[in-house]
Amino acid sequence: MTTTEFQQSPSAPFAARLNFAQSAPKAFRAVIGLDAAAREGLDPALVELVQIRSSHLNHCAYCLHMHTSDARKAGESEERLHMVAVWKEAAHFFTAKEQAALALTDAVTLIADGGLPDDVYARASAHFDDKELAQLLALIFTINTWNRIALATAKTAGEDERVS
Secondary structure, eight states, X not given: OOHHHHOOOTTSOOOOOOOHHHHSHHHHHHHHHHHHHHHTTSOHHHHHHHHHHHHHHTTOHHHHHHHHHHHHHTTOOHHHHHHGGGTTTTGGGSOHHHHHHHHHHHHXXXXXXXXXXXXXXXXHHHHSOHHHHHHHHHHHHHHHXXXXXXXXXXXXXXXXXXXX
16 A cells, blocks of 8 residues: 555545444443533533633534534623633633633643643632532543544534434
């Protein structure tokens, strides 16, 4: 085989990949359980902002499409949705609590780039009590897992397979 047979053009669709939910149903259900548990007690709007931000950082179009759609349905403004990607430069669109959650999301999602800085943790702990902070961390862990599942299995943005 030539090297061109191994390479895929950037515009070509991904080759068929496994359906994670069907191939590893217990693992899939475990992630769903973690996702549901992580959301408990957190503001639904904040949940979507965190999921959108992590999906931006992980370049997960599937999850980004899903969570921006969910945020719109929940009443989130287009203006704020557009600003999530540049939240630091557009901080005035977000509350101090949302900014702390987004900073934590950035640090945990990109943890290999420098860990979780003490100032980011302190900022988050100033806005969230221990239970909320643990829930927020679990949410960040979960969306990072979903992003990796979607990317590794080549999910297509716009094809939301959730049952309504």
